[in-house]
Amino acid sequence: MATLRRSVGLLRDFRFEQALPELFYGHLAEDTARILESLHADCTGAGLSGRHILDVGGGPGYFSRAFAARDCDYVTVEPDAGEMSAAGIEVDAAVRGSGTALPFRDGVFDLTYSSNVAEHIPDPWSMGDEMVRVTRPGGLVVLSYTVWFGPFGGHETGVLPHYIGGGFARDRYTRRHGRPPKNVFGESLFDVSCAAGLRWAWSSGAEVCGVFPRYHPAWAWWMVRVPVLREFAVSNLVIVLRRRTELA
Structure with missing residues (x-):
């Protein structure tokens, strides 16, 4: 599924993140569910049907529909009550809590x-x-995040x-728009690297x-293996872990 066509489609969707969030997050949710379905099958040999899934930072619930369609027991945890209700989506198992506890x-x-x-x-x-802790032995932990020095590290403040x-x-964003960005550096946006x-x-x-780099076609995945280059060329890093029977 890691094709150039998919990469271009997701890239085009970024322009709708704030203007049409239901479109942007709807497509992203389906893409996320497909990725997790593939990873789970590859790493465990089983599908997602009937699995207990935790979405850390699930926000207003856009992702819940994609997992409901796959017959999963889906739970989301989100610290911000306003964010949980922003889209008016009802999620059967939505818990208010911190990802760090x-x-x-x-x-x-x-x-x-956890996605972005x-x-x-x-x-x-x-x-x-914490994500590793709450996952059963043999289960998967998938952490995906935006790399700071990648082209979209600044989020809505621009590419450069x-x-x-x-x-x-x-x-600069505040001066140009007369209001601070949704993602305020130092408060709700931080410089997270591939290396870290x-x-x-x-x-x-x-x-x-x-x-692997989430939004890249498969032939570009080699970039993750190259220090320095990966910090600038990888827009979003996906880390896939499998919990051992006993943590080292």
């Missing part, structure tokens, strides 16, 4: 994932550790200004099943 016991979920959340919290690796600095991009994510993955105690 998940309100679940150990080993509950077959698959725990890590760059919005100051300590994403604490969230990653964040290369000068997060504060510069934030202030890879260090966390290898020190997590879980088995690293794979890392």
